[in-house]
Amino acid sequence: MKYTHEIKKxxxxxxxxxxxxxxxxxxxxxxxxxxxxxQQTKIEGFRPGKAPLEIIKQRVxxxxxxxxxxxxAVQKSYLEIAKAEKLEPLGSPSVDFVKLAPDNDFTYKAxxxxxxxxxxxxxxxxxxxxxxxxxxxxxxxxxxxxxQNARATEVLEDKKADKEDxxxxxxxxxxxxxxxxxxEQKKYPLIIGSEQFIPGFEDNIIGLKKDxxxxxxxxxxxxxxxxxxxxxxxxxxxxxxxxxxxxLPKLDDEFAKSxxxxxxxxxxxxxxxxxxxxxxxxxxxxxxxxxxxxIIEQSEFNDFPxxxxxxxxLNMVRELEQNIAMQGLKFEDYLQHLNKTRDQLKMExxxxxIKRVKAALISRQVYFDEKIEIPETEVDQQIEQTKKMxxxxxxxxxxxxxxxxxEYVKNxxxxxxxxxxxxxxxxxxxxxxxxxxxxx
Numbered sequence: 001m002k003y004t005h006e007i008k009k010x011x012x013x014x015x016x017x018x019x020x021x022x023x024x025x026x027x028x029x030x031x032x033x034x035x036x037x038x039q040q041t042k043i044e045g046f047r048p049g050k051a052p053l054e055i056i057k058q059r060v061x062x063x064x065x066x067x068x069x070x071x072x073a074v075q076k077s078y079l080e081i082a083k084a085e086k087l088e089p090l091g092s093p094s095v096d097f098v099k100l101a102p103d104n105d106f107t108y109k110a111x112x113x114x115x116x117x118x119x120x121x122x123x124x125x126x127x128x129x130x131x132x133x134x135x136x137x138x139x140x141x142x143x144x145x146x147x148q149n150a151r152a153t154e155v156l157e158d159k160k161a162d163k164e165d166x167x168x169x170x171x172x173x174x175x176x177x178x179x180x181x182x183x184e185q186k187k188y189p190l191i192i193g194s195e196q197f198i199p200g201f202e203d204n205i206i207g208l209k210k211d212x213x214x215x216x217x218x219x220x221x222x223x224x225x226x227x228x229x230x231x232x233x234x235x236x237x238x239x240x241x242x243x244x245x246x247x248l249p250k251l252d253d254e255f256a257k258s259x260x261x262x263x264x265x266x267x268x269x270x271x272x273x274x275x276x277x278x279x280x281x282x283x284x285x286x287x288x289x290x291x292x293x294x295i296i297e298q299s300e301f302n303d304f305p306x307x308x309x310x311x312x313x314l315n316m317v318r319e320l321e322q323n324i325a326m327q328g329l330k331f332e333d334y335l336q337h338l339n340k341t342r343d344q345l346k347m348e349x350x351x352x353x354i355k356r357v358k359a360a361l362i363s364r365q366v367y368f369d370e371k372i373e374i375p376e377t378e379v380d381q382q383i384e385q386t387k388k389m390x391x392x393x394x395x396x397x398x399x400x401x402x403x404x405x406x407e408y409v410k411n412x413x414x415x416x417x418x419x420x421x422x423x424x425x426x427x428x429x430x431x432x433x434x435x436x437x438x439x440x
Contacts, residue, residue: 001025003077007085012303013116017081018098020107021073029076033068062102070100074108088115090308113305118361120369121298123426128291130430133283135275143271144251147259149191154244160207163193166244167205174235182333187241198224205238213239226337280433288419291426296358304357312353313346320345363418370421374413382409 002025008016034056057065074095082089093110100106154166161167167190173183192202200218208214215237224230249255256267321331335341340348366372383400386409390396399405 001073001076001080005077005081010111012305013114014305015087015112015114017078017093017110017112018107019074019077019081019110020105021077022105023103026069026073026106029069029072030065032072033065037065037068063100066100066102066106067097070097070106070108073106074110078110082112087112089113090115090305091311113307115364116302116304116308116361118302118365119300120362120365121295121300123295123298123362123366123422126291126294126298126426127428128287128294128426129428130287130433131283132430132432133276133279135272135279139275140268140271143275144268148248148251148255151255151258152246152248154246157243157245158210159243159245160209161192161205161240161243163206164191164246166191166246167208167240168242168244169205169238169240171236171238174237175229175232177235180229180234181336191246201236204236205240208238208240210240210242213237227339287427288423291422292359292362293355295362295422296355299358299362301358301361304354308357309350309353310346312357313349316349316353316356317342317346363415366418366422367414370418372414372417372421374410374417378413379406379410382413 001021003019003021005017005019008018010016037056037060078093078095081087090113093112096109096111098107098109100108159165169188169190170186171184171188173180190196190202190205192205195202198218198220200216204214204216204218215235217233217235219233220226220229220231222231249258251264253263256262256264259267261267261270324331324334335345338345383406387397387400390400
């Protein structure tokens with residue numbers, strides 16, 4: 001395909017490409033456009049896709065035909081230019097038809113966002129020290145307390161509510177005698193002393209019996225998550241529906257056996273091991289963040305396209321929305337508690353999005369610099385393992401067989417190998433943690 005093009009560098013890793021295609025060069029695309037429009041338009045006397053160019057021009061209009069042809073010409077010429085100029089675009093370009101008229105040359109401009117260039121620092125000289133993992137006895141005691149509470153017996157009694165009892169309550173919350181949104185709950189289970197509510201709420205339940213009601217006022221804490229309520233007074237109306245006496249099991253060998261352990265001592269050992277692995281996992285994540293921060297500090301980056309940061313911040317909002325949904329909550333309610341819109345939340349994520357983009361660019365650069373290769377068999381194996389999880393879902397299996405998902409898996413494996421290399425090179429391990437398996 002013949003055309004002329006000029007490239008102009010723009011700020012923030014963007015290019016402006018101006019392309020001119022002669023009318024003669026556009027003619028084959030007019031024919032293809034006519035055929036495509038003929039498939040979409042029913043014309044008496046012609047089979048789909050067989051109507052002549054002039055008939056199609058009369059039916060849909062000359063400019064419609066030229067617009068379809070121009071779109072086809074843009075697609076072909078842009079891909080050729082990107083390949084010839086060795087561009088690494090981020091997504092599709094923004095295209096503007098500068099000149100498009102019958103029997104004239106066609107000119108368009110494409111604004112292309114590129115993968116920003118990066119100059120890595122000497123990351124191989126960076127050292128990050130792994131900290132010693134210690135599990136304090138109070139953490140073990142806290143876990144035992146949680147297990148003990150989870151196995152408590154509850155007996156409905158006609159008694160006054162006291163600390164450590166479980167009550168079932170209806171309640172409403174008012175500000176200036178107006179019910180606050182989300183402030184009404186029915187049959188809410190509450191263990192008195194669990195500190196689920198703001199300070200003072202649970203104390204006001206103590207002494208109430210079944211069917212008794214109480215009104216009281218409290219101030220919301222200054223650091224309350226809903227800024228509209230933080231530090232403000234509110235009125236609470238509570239009705240007790242039931243009072244349950246809770247009895248905690250003794251922490252002994254019998255308790256341990258009910259949890260599948262041979263003795264209480266063995267149970268404590270197992271809890272300590274579990275807490276060690278959990279602590280190691282968190283520490284490993286922190287090491288990765290610390291290491292990446294140091295590499296980011298030593299590296300240089302071209303300015304990022306706005307579209308790249310916007311897309312990453314939007315991804316972060318979506319991730320948060322999924323996490324909220326997994327907790328059985330509505331994202332709109334969450335936003336209302338924060339008194340923010342989606343766009344406001346997205347803007348707040350921009351600094352973190354910048355860091356995530358930089359980390360991704362570093363990972364990509366290390367991948368190429370170190371000539372890391374991902375065997376196709378490893379990608380196949382990962383996809384097959386995922387398919388087993390969705391063996392009863394044909395639609396999911398279909399999505400797993402797409403080139404896009406294959407590329408996603410390959411990138412995920414590559415990112416993991418890059419991080420493994422970074423940690424192997426830069427992290428100085430603490431020998432006292434050796435008895436804990438490093439499986440991250």
